[in-house]
Amino acid sequence: MDRTGSGFMSLVRSAVKEISLNLHSRPGARLITLLMVALAFIVFNTFLIISWNLQGIVDKEEDLVGMEVFLQRDISQAEGRTIGDNISSMQGVKSVYFVSSQEAEALFRAELPGRTDLLDVMGNDFRLPASLQITFETEAMSQGRISELSRQIEAVAGVEDAVYGEDYLPGLLKTVTTIRRLVVLLGIVLVSSISLVVFYTVRLSVVRRSLTVDIMRTVGAPWWFIRIPFVVEGLFMGVTGSAGGLVLVAILSKVLSSAVAQRFMPLSWMTLVILLCAVTGTVGALAGSYEKER
């Protein structure tokens, strides 16, 4: 018997042959996995896109929806700038821009050229109040934080009034927060279902070959020899299933890209999903190969 020397290499060669035999069978199961994974990705990516688009809107609005802080009339330009510096050191404030009384008037005339009569009516002594234009950091853009900041700012000596877009900003922020949470939740649900799909398809395809496992066992194949083809298959199915699903989604979103502003999910997420599917595929294969054993 040729058990020495080349024995182990022959065994490895046989194992490689088993692996390739295995990979060449059952394209159906692999296709099902791929489609299921793709479907899950499509749903997930749709929500991601919605969330990203809304985020884009919010980013734009955030710049517009700052706060306008009117200063008391007797405040000089120097005092106004000092107040501005004070406010800019508050947490959550991104920028402060001082608008002097003269600038305010110039702006008014520039923006409403037809209504300069209003200023004339007020007489020569009339001055528009100086003001501070404030924008906020994104983290501070919540209803609670902004109203708190406005109270803080109104308490500063020399400040007359603080005005901000109270009506629609909080609603918008809430929507975005909700959708972001939904995306995370959906991500968790979909990633778990993708994993389960991979797990069960792989396990099923292994259990369906329990005859092979049985025969291998009864003819005295070592346990690693019996399982390695299934493990490789599970790994392969997990990777091709998830990568194929991603490719399908990418194609789909390319096709639809004219309709909506597009961004694909980040590379790190894709890597993570593929890795996860590789692991669940492998575990599924092992679970399947142990199914009939006692």
Added chain:
Amino acid sequence: MLVTMSGVRLSYGRWPALDKIDMEIRQGEFLVISGASGAGKTTLLRLIWMGDRPDSGFVEVSGFRSDRIRNREFPQLRRKIGIVFQDFRLLHTRTVFDNVALPLQVTGTGNRIVQKRVISLLARMGLSHRRNAFPHELSGGEQQRVAIARAMVAHPVILLADEPTGNLDPEVSREVVDLLLEINRGGTTVVMATHDPRQVPAGKGRFLFLDRGVLRGADRWTELDPDS
């Protein structure tokens, strides 16, 4: 002694499938285990290849004891055992050649030796022309001969045949039994389980009878069938 069973009991659920089994199988004998369906024949054979282990008592096969065997020793034990089933259990996606070569390939036998041994074995069993056929292209008798070739290719010390003729018509059954007898003459111990012991001529083997999990000793089948 090749196989020893001592005080063996094995239950699936409430009732024992086998109970109080004490027996020995000598090297080179042809043992026929008969009994009605459900009597425990398959279970007894499973205990020999240690697909199951007894709840109490022990089975010893060629130096491996069921209560001491380690996980990594199962493959070593099974390489000494050839098994043939009623339903052949050939891998339907592989050719006759690959099915027969399997036991050699899983032990790392070199390719040249595999070729030589499989080809000569197929020739001896009259299956040379079927070498590249797939199992579903063969008759039942041919499939069972392929299964026997697979069981014998690695030169086992014992061949277990579980109702090997169960799916075959009488004439083909006779051929299969003749083949098993021939294998036994070649020195391999054969254990054949069957519900119909008349398939083996009375002088050609030792007969044991299983009755609902209990061994009833030799030649009981003659009492059951006074005509024969």
